Amino acid sequence: MFARHPRLRASARWGAAIWGVAAGAALLAAFAHPARADEVVNLYTSRHYDTDERLYTEFTEKTGIKVNRIEDSASALIARIKAEGQNSPADLFITADAGMLWAAGQEGLLSPVDSALLKEKIPETFRHPEGDWYGFSARARIIFYDKARVAPENVDTYEELADPKNKGLVCTRSSGNIYMLSLMGAMIEHLGAEEAERWAAGLWDNRAREPAGGDTDQLKGIASGECGVALANHYYFVRAFRLDVPGLRNPEDTSKIGVLFPNQDSWGAHLNISGAGVTVHAPNRENAVKFLEYLASPSAQAYFAAGNSEFPLVEGSDMVPELAALGTFKADDLPLTKLGENQAEAQRIYDRVGYR
Ligand SMILES: [Fe+2]
Incomplete structure (x- = not known):
């Protein structure tokens, strides 16, 4: 695993083919699991990358859960979730930097998620010890x-x-x-x-x-x-x-x-992450946890990391080819909560x- 062997390896396995395969699978999935209008997850996210569209539509195709999102800067989203209080529609806070996720936790905005799948897939150094937040790319x-x-x-x-x-x-x-x-x-x-x-x-x-x-x-x-x-x-x-x-x-x-x-x-x-945590008043908590677990799947890892040319965190996930040009390197294995x-x-x- 990444944390135990902190030497990142770039791989060129990512290819254009994945888009075609995903699009075909999407069509089949749409018939197999028709989306139910009443199942939603509300993302408050500071991300805005092209590949994220594929991320959201694939999640809906797989689960039937519709993805709503509000995009703003991390600090504006933190202020908004605070101001909305118990009535906040936010289910998930998604942003970059463990320091920013930690700050949201300090404000009391995040609720721990205990997921065996996430604990298995995401190396310990890249997640909060109680599950307040999980990293999904580095x-x-x-x-x-x-x-x-x-x-x-x-x-x-x-x-x-x-x-x-x-x-x-x-x-x-x-x-x-x-x-x-x-x-x-x-x-x-x-x-x-x-x-x-x-x-x-x-x-x-x-x-x-x-x-x-x-x-x-x-x-x-x-x-x-x-x-x-x-x-x-x-x-x-x-x-x-x-x-x-x-x-x-x-x-x-x-x-x-x-x-x-x-x-x-x-x-x-020095490494940092892009990651996410479930909000403390999440109206759709179960769906939010499903979204987090989806982010640890191979296709979501590839989309999530590719959006910003980052390193996927789940072992065996495909990486964008431009990262291969950077070669391999030794990464700091400091737990990011520090x-x-x-x-x-x-x-x-x-x-x-x-x-x-
Ligand atoms: Fe940045």
């Missing part, structure tokens, strides 16, 4: 660098990004962003709080510019020559080969950028060193 927060300006051996660990030798080179997004908080949560676990604070101070001292924009903007900064090295989630780079991303549009832009999975000789690349538990301290540390 992303790695890794290091990108300007091949012309920076030697890879100078930037192949998270720690080194804070070394004075990288002064004026480092680009990140702002420290209040959940990805940065979760990364700091992991650094606190690995280095201890004191050393993690020195790391944050060094990272800030090495900045090439004030933090601004999202992960894509840090990669664009390398392409434009502003940044020598940047932290970003792996899929922001991968998607530049699939979508038209301004600033990363030309092969000259992306070919400038080197990709490093950090800390391959120590704890491995990212949430350390979230407040992570923000305090960034604030103390003046990291904006």
Whole structure:
């Protein structure tokens, strides 16, 4: 399993054929299990990927349960579920980052799910110990660098990004962003709080510019020559080969950028998840649990992960071919609940060193 053998392997088994097969199966399933109008599941989701349409229709075809959804940012959805209280129609909260799922749990919005199937399929490090939430795909927060300006051996660990030798080179997004908080949560676990604070101070001292924009903007900064090295989630780079991303549009832009999975000789690349949890007042709780269990099935895993070029978490699930280009790597096996538990301290540390 992934957690016990934290070396991710890209596979090219995913193929165009799966779409044709799924469409044919869908037609048969529609006759076998006609949808009952009264069975629904209401998703509050921060996802909005093309492959998700297949995910929802396949679930309806298999179960007869209609999928309703409200899409918004994770923080807007958390605020909405809170405001709706006991009358909330939300059955499931779906978002990215274990830190965000943990925050929803802290607000008392999630209800534990005890599912033998999910416990078997989803490695322990990628789910909440009581079942408040489960991860269904993984992303790695890794290091990108300007091949012309920076030697890879100078930037192949998270720690080194804070070394004075990288002064004026480092680009990140702002420290209040959940990805940065979760990364700091992991650094606190690995280095201890004191050393993690020195790391944050060094990272800030090495900045090439004030933090601004999202992960894509840090990669664009390398392409434009502003940044020598940047932290970003792996899929922001991968998607530049699939979508038209301004600033990363030309092969000259992306070919400038080197990709490093950090800390391959120590704890491995920082991982996070996309995942989901059942809400505390879910009016259709049973259907919500069915949806979670469906997400652990091979076809759902393929759709769910492919939407954002992420790594499926259930062993044996197909992966998008563009991930194969990244090769294999050692991943951090830290239980992701730690990212949430350390979230407040992570923000305090960034604030103390003046990291904006
Ligand atoms: Fe993202």
